[in-house]
Amino acid sequence: MKQEMKQEMETRNNRECERLIDRLSIDGLDGHNKSVEWLLESCELLGAEVQGKPSDNHYDSEVFEIRLSGKDSGVDYRIKVQYRPEILRLLGKRIDGVNLDSFKEIETIYTPFSRMVEFDTSWFDHTRREWARFCIVPKRQRHSDIPAEHVAGIYPVTQVWPLDRIVSLMHALNDDLRSAMMPEMDTLRRELCSAYPLSWFEGLTDxxxxxxxxSTYVTHLKDLIDTSSWEEFTDTAEAFEPIAEMLREANSARRETRDQVTGRPMEVE
Known part of the structure; x- marks a missing residue:
């Protein structure tokens, strides 16, 4: 019975993915179309569920949701995406004249075209029985002395195609316990201080x-949150690293045996 339900969910998800390809693809915009394919491939890889929201669609946009869980935290996440194809078509008219490897030119594009794709992220709060929104985009002002190469973090500035950012976000949430250790992920750290213990009590973890x-992990997150400089953050992180490695190895071992039992392909760390 469970296997039949799983197959039914996979079939429904595949149909929704096919509909998204038709709705999101734009003729002649190869870079964007590859981004659409990458998004859907990542959904399959991470076991994410795609849900179309036709009732929420506005006259100028498509709306859909991506739902996935932290692979070790068990936290349920939702990414709600609002996509405006007409703006992307405008971008496509002269995109060939833009140097996509240039930080300056990419930053110039983001200002007028910021409404191409908008999204918000939530985790399911089991104490309120509702989705709790939070902003996971790294805040540059949190540690103003972080070296420039670390600031982009999960979101490299050269990702001109907006769906690429969604893919990066999906991978960050799927590996949330590791992602939260990154300096720029201050908001995710704060959310996991509640979300991770609640997930354990709800029975969503191994x-x-x-x-x-x-408790050990959350206590360390709080220590990182309390730091006030790049140097203090790195010192705190380095001091905890031996314990962090032990926690990662324990999670990996549990995941490996779980995948062997369920027949799922083993994940690459």
Missing amino acids: ERLDFEEV
Whole structure:
């Protein structure tokens, strides 16, 4: 019965992905179309569910949702995407004249075309039984002394096609316990201080995970949140790294045995 339900969900998800390809693809805009394919391939890889929201569609946009979980945290995430194809078609008229490897030119594009794709991110709060929105885009002002190469982090500035940013976000959320250790992910750290313990109590984590491990991890997140400079952050992170590595290895071992039981392909770290 469970296998039949799983196959039905996969079939429904595949149909929704096919509809998204038709709705989001734009003739002649190869870079964007490859981005659409990458998005859907990532959904399959991460076990994410795509849900069309036709009732929410506005006259100038398409709306859909992507739902996925942290692979070790068990936290349920939702990315709600609002996509405006007409703006993207305008961008496509002269995109050949833009140097997509230029930081300056990409930054210039983002200002007038920022409404191409808008999205918000939420995690499911089991105490309120509702989705809790949060902003995961790294805030540059949090640690103003972070070296420039670290600021872009999960979102490289050269990602001109907006759906590429959604893909990066999906991977960050799927590996949320590791992502939250990055300097620029201050908001994710704060959310996981609540989301991770609640996920454990809800039974969404591996049943072999002891709460002591959850507590150790969350305590470290709070230590990182309390830092006020790049140097203090790196010192705190480096001091915790041996313990962090032990936690990662324990999660990986549990995941490996779980995948062997379920028949899922083993994940590459």
